[in-house]
Each structure stands twice: as structure tokens, then as C-alpha cells.
Amino acid sequence: MAARHILVAGAGIGGLTAALALARAGFDVTIVERAQALEEAGAGVQLAANATRCLKTLGVYERVAANAVFPEAFEVMDGRCGIRLTGAPMGAQAEARFGGPFLVIHRADLHSALLAAVRETPAIALKLGHAVEGFEAEGDGVAVRCGERLHADALIGADGLRSAVRLQLHPEAKPSFRHRAAWRATVPAGALPARLAGPITRLWLGPGAHLVSYPVKGGEAVNLVAVTPDEREVHGWNLEGAPGELLAHYSGWSADALALIGAPERWLRWALFDLDPMPAWGTGAVTLLGDAAHAMPPFLAQGAAQAIEDAVVLADLLKSTAAIDSATIPAALRHYEALRLPRTARVQKAARGMDRIYHLAGPARLARDLVMRARPGDAVLERYRWIYDWTP
Template identity: 70%
Template sequence: MSPPQVVVAGAGIGGLSAALALARCGYAVTVLERALVLEEAGAGVQLAANATRCLAALGVLERAREVAVNPRAFRVMDGRRGVALAEAEMADAVAARFGGPFLVIHRADLQQVLLEAVRREPLIRLLLGRTIEGFEEEPGVVAVDASGSGRLETHSGLALIGADGVRSVVRRQLQPRALPVYQQRAAWRATVPVEALPPDLADPVTRLWLGPGAHLVSYPVRAGREVNLVAVTPDKRGVHGWGLDADPAELLRHYAGWSAQARALLAAPAHWLRWALYDLEPMESWGTGRVTLLGDAAHAMLPFLAQGAAQAIEDSAVLAAELAGRADDIPAALRRYEARRMDRTARVQTAARGMARIYHLAGPARLARDLVMRARSGEAMLERYRWIYEWQP
């Protein structure tokens, strides 16, 4: 008997994770991806224990460890004065506390790890250069139209999983009013070789630098050979895209008056890319019939809790658990998947928006925040999000 067929739209981290998870429970998966070549999008990704447990279940965690970094510490810095506000041990300590490692990895490396596993899996067919045009449910099946190479193809399956990002074509057909919300901020991204930085900024530590109206994140990637930088500033330009060239002088103007350490990090890269920050309002429904959403297509969120990729990976684990052995009742299985995921992802979305306000406080509110951080331990900051990190697939 032929294995049941499923179509996944999108070959990002969520789409590849979903394909692997579904193949592991016996589904044949066709992945349709618009890009002709799967290339780097963005820069670093932080993977907390909730994500690494899922990667372990997919059988790819050890391969990911080879190209990732297990940070020794997490440190919150006063961006202007250059002093630490709070610090928490990471590495073995945090793995013991939350039941899994916290890793930092280059997005391209994580995608490559997943892609290697996908290409080894005989039940997965990855088709590049296919743009989803729409879908139609028919009795017992969903037909997905995709254009590529000047022709229109139709791919059919028992289900369609829309993992096609914040500007999802699948979501647009399901929920035409659920539009991305521009949050009036931009993330500036770069990586820099560790040898280009002072030794005290090249160690295996994740740093969060806070200042009025802006913040900066730095952590090692590429097995420690590079440091990933993400600077978040106010921005009125809502042009969407990962790869928009950015003016380093403009970026540095946002950080005038910041500490010498922070400005040394910002001055190190020769090239920056700017990314407009969008998220989604939590939706009341993700799907209908044989169609559902996953990852950013369902719950795009601001990056301030470092949970965007992690929540997509979690989605994949739950989706596969609900579909396993239930090919005879796909719609009901998809609704159970949605019911298990919607409240949690909405809570993470809302919490990420809240952190956007906290990170960028100015004046007396900023001083009060810093006093609270100094009074509490870094471990207490991590404990605040135990509800995220302790989640089990």
C-alpha cells in the first residue's frame, strides 16, 4: 500500500521540520518551495531547550551541535555604560534546569542540517522553484496549484500544510484579513569573524545590550568562528525582506552615546542587512478542512524572546503527533493540532511584544528596569520563561 501523501508549502525551518516529522510517522511529503536555491536567510538563531528536544526527536540534534555553539553564559548589559545588569550560567547548568541544551546557530547552518536529513529521507520530495498559486479542496483530497518554469503544476495530498512564512499565500486564501503588522522597528543583521573582535567580545557568551529606543544582541555561531549581531532600532520603512542592504553610518547614529564595547561590535562588520519587523495578531482559526498553517504563516512573532524558529519546530512535532496513524481522518487531526498550538503560540507572540517595550525603555522607566534586573539574578530571568523552555514534544 502506498503511504499517505501530504503537501507542505515552504522549505524554511518550519517546512523542513514538518516534512521530516511527517515522514518519520509514515507520510510521503511533497515540499514546494518558491526559491530556486535554498540559501541563507537572516543570520543567527537561538534554540532553547523546547526546540532542541524536538530536534533530538527528529534525529538531527547531534549534527546541529557540530555547527552550533553552546554558550557558557547569558549576560544582560547596560548599553550606554557597558556594565552587566544580570548574568546566568548556560551550558550544562541550563540544560540540567530545563531538560535540554540551549544552542546558538547560524540560520543557514540549521537549514542545511535539516536539508541534509530531508534529502536522505526517501519519503520526502523537495521541489524548488515552485510558487504556490492557490489550492482547492476536493472529495478526500486537497489540490495545490504551483507555477514554475513557465508552467502550472497541480500537486495533490490528503493535507496541505502552509509553512510559507509571514506573507503566506496559503494564509491569504484561508484568512484574507490576517495581514502582517509592521511594528515600526528594523533588525539590522551581520556576522563578523571572531578574530576581528577584541577577545572580551569573542567569548562563547550571549549578550543582550539594552538602551533607550534600541537594543543589540551578540552571540557566537559557526562553531565559534563568527559572532552574530542583531541591532534593533526604530524605523518607519516597512519594506519587507531579509536581504536589504543597510547603511552602517545610519545604524551607528542610533547608538550615539552607547558604550565603547557596544560601538566596537557595531563598527566591526563591513556589511549590514536590514530587516523590517512584522508580526501577526493571534488568529482565531488557522485552517479548515484539510488545510492548516505552521510557523510564521500561523503566528509570526517579534524576535525578542528568540522563539520564532523554536515555535515552528514545536508546531512540527505536534502536527506529526496528531497525524500519526490518522490518515483516515485528516481534518479532525488538523483541528486537534491547532487546538494544542494556538493558545501557546498566541501567548508567546504577546510576550514578545511585551519584551519590545521593556527592552527599549527610556528615562526613569529604564532606570527602574535596570534596578530590578540588578536585584534579580540572571537565573530568575530565565525562570520567568520556564513555561516556554520546559515544553515537551
């Protein structure tokens, strides 16, 4: 009997991971991607223990780790005066605490590692320049229109925030503008003072804005993400940002924070959108995965991690259907959704909550900082044990 066939829409981190997981579960997989060429946008990605455990189960962890950095510490800084508010050791201590490594990596390096694994997997076919135009039930499966008509036993919409699959399933589920912009840049580590380029992840907090810095490219570069208020809803990853405009949001910040913001010659800006938690994802032989299902603000660094979790759970639940009647697939998809919806909704809500906490001003900001300075550093990580402890 021929292997069951799953069609995955989208060749981003979620789609590639899903394809790898499904192939390991015994399926033939076709990935359809609207882009004519794969050029993964973005800058850095943080992968906590919940994500790296998944990568190990998929057999791609070593490939990803080869270009990653394993931070030795995490620090929360007062952006204005430059003092350390709190922090925690990372590295071996965090791995022992949560049962898995924490790493940071350039998004292009993560995407390239997953793509290389996909291209080495005979059960996976990748079709570029194939945008999903629509789909309908056909027999026990689904027919997908994407420049050609393809039949599959199931369709997985991993096609991002502006998912065509989600649009047909849930036309009312529109991306929600967060009234903020994220500015990203990567600078050579040698262009920064040594104290700002070491193996430490730092979060700089200030009224209305924040800044994140951590090493990538094996420590040869530093990834920067600056988040500011913004009312421009133009969507895109590669919009040029004016450095002078960005700097105006950080007037009065500490010398170290300003040294980071002033280092890049070029900043790219994108408007931040997310999704409200959805009561359901799919129907029949169709479901959603990653940002298509639960796009979230980047304030807990869990967007990629939750997509990776989705992929492992989805493949595990579909595995038992790979060699039997495809009529059982919809039930497995509903089981996947029942397991993932509560967790991803909780992460989405927690990430939105951090937006408010990070950007407090006035007396509320001072109270937050006092609480942070009074708590043990490990409390920063222990607060999110419910995220990091997750095991596939």
C-alpha cells in the same frame, strides 16, 4: 495500501522540520518552494531547550549540534555605560535546569542540516520553483495549484510571514509592521576584542534600541543583531544598511557596544513585521505552521523554536491517520490547532511585551535596570520556564 501524502508549502526551517517529522510518522511528503534555489537568508538562530528536545525526537539534533555553539552564560548589559545588569549561567547548568541544551547557530547552518536530512529521506520529495497559486478541496483531500496541479491528503502552509496559503484561508490576517528594523551582520571572532568574542550571549539594552551578540560557526564568528526604530516598511532580508545610519542610533553607548557595531563592514537591514494572534488557522485538510500561523518579533528568540514545536505536534497527531481513511485528517488538524494556538499566541504576546521593556527610556529605564540588578541571575531564565520546559 499506499502511504498517505502530505504537501508542505515552504522549505524554510518550519517546512523542512515538518517534512522530516511527517515522514517519520509514516507519510509521503512533497515540499513545494517558490524559490528556484535554496539560499537560506538571515544570520543567527537561538534554540532553547524546548526546540532542541524536538530536534532530538526527530533524529537531527547531532547533525545540527555539529555546527552550533553552546553558550556558557547569558548576560544583560546596560548599553550606555557597559555594566552588567544581570545574567545566568548556561551550558550544563541550564540543560540540567530545563532538561535540554541551549545552543546558537548560524541560520544557514541550521537550514543546511535540515535540508541534508530531507534529501536523505526517500519519503520526501522537494520541488523548487513551485509557488502556491491556490488550492481547493478535492475528494477527501486537497488539490494545490503550484505551476502544476498536485493532489494531497493535506496541505500544510509553512510558507512564512507572507504565506500564500494563509492569504487564501484568512485574507484579513495581514502582517503587522512593528515600526522597527533589525540590522544583522556576522563578523570573524578574531576581529573583536577577546572579551566580546567568547561563548557568551549578550543582550545590550538602551533607550529606543538594543543589540544582541553571540558566537556562531563553532565560535569562529559572532552574530550581531541591532534593533532600531524605523518607519520604512520595505520587506526583505537582504537590504543593504548604511553603517553610519545605524551608528547614529547608538550615539553615547558604551565602548564595547560601539566596538561591536563598528566591526562589520556590511550590515543588512530588514523591517520587522509580525502577526496578531489568530483565532483559527485552517479548515478542512489545510492548516498553517510556523511564521505563516504565528510570526512574532525576535525579542524572545522563539520564532524558529515555535515552528519546530509545531512540526512535532502536527506529525504526532497525524500519525494515527497515516494508515487509515484520509477523512480523519481534518479532525487531527483541528486538534493540532487547538493545542498550538494558545501556546503560540502567548509567546507572540510575550515577545511583543519585551519590545516595550527592552527599549524603555528615562525613569522607566532606570527602574527596570534596578529591578534587574536586584534579582538573582537565574530569575532571567526562570521567568520563561513556561517556554523552555515544554516537552513534545
